[in-house]
Amino acid sequence: MKEDFLLNMGSDGVTDRLKRLSDLFVYQTRDFYRNNGLDIEPNWHMIFRLLQEREKMTVTEIAEAIHHSHPAVIKLINKMKAKGYIDSVQDTEDLRKYYLSLSAKAIQELPKLERYWAALSEALMDLMGNHLRLLEELREVEERFEEMGFNQRAEKILNTNRLPDSPSE
Template identity: 40%
Template sequence: MEQYQYLTFTARLKRISDSLLYGAKDLYKTLNLEIEPNWHLVFLLFKEKNTLTITEIAENIKISQPGVIKIVNKMKAKDYLKAETDKRDHRIQLLKLTTKAKKELPKLDKVWFAGEKTIKELLDNNTDIFDQLDKIENAIAESNYKDRTLIHLKNG
């Protein structure tokens, strides 16, 4: 399949991201941590702001709002997040880190820092791929896969 670089691109991205994801799950299990992959994205946001809403989290970590609800509910269930209703707008959940979360954060930070080192290593300290991913994301935002492909089909 090596000759079909473009046609295998999407599946390849999924395979790599899956491999890192399952690796992280496995790591947390080995370390007896109650966290899951990608929760660190939420924790990172709380470094800059101590109250966040579902919508804010979704916008910032670029995961859909129902996706964020699932993450937040799991984090609540493990006592890492607590919520109170906004007094001025009862639709809004004001989310905060719990005492447990704050207490565990230094330990978790160490694990994420080690994970960051791994990614650096895997990328061989070459940051070019970030620019390339930027370009891809921007190009998709401009016109997505379906629209572009329909145009190519039309133009033969």
């Protein structure tokens, strides 16, 4: 195996390693979908699942459920609508609010999509060596983020003078 500088960095390389893994998953999942004739994107899976389970939701409800920003969810939803996978109905009492649901096309495609998602899920478990440790550890890190963010932790450390002074010029 070639040298990997990020591995040598230890914990200082973790954010870049997570980004690298995320990119690998997204790009290779996109290729998997395209190679199998599917016109969906990797990050739509969670929206499909959520609307499949809850039937109809607002953008705000979706954003809260998946812990993504409102603008990020709008971007996903708009792409899914453009491909015909999402229906949108305006609330009669609050005209600013729209309820989103899976379209007839999405519901028709779900059995086929389920087959591909099952294959991806099994491939992921294979990559993880069929262990759930990584998922548990990610959950713990996410919970610690909820308690106090990364930047807040760094500021706290910086402000308590726990770091050596920078060398004078």
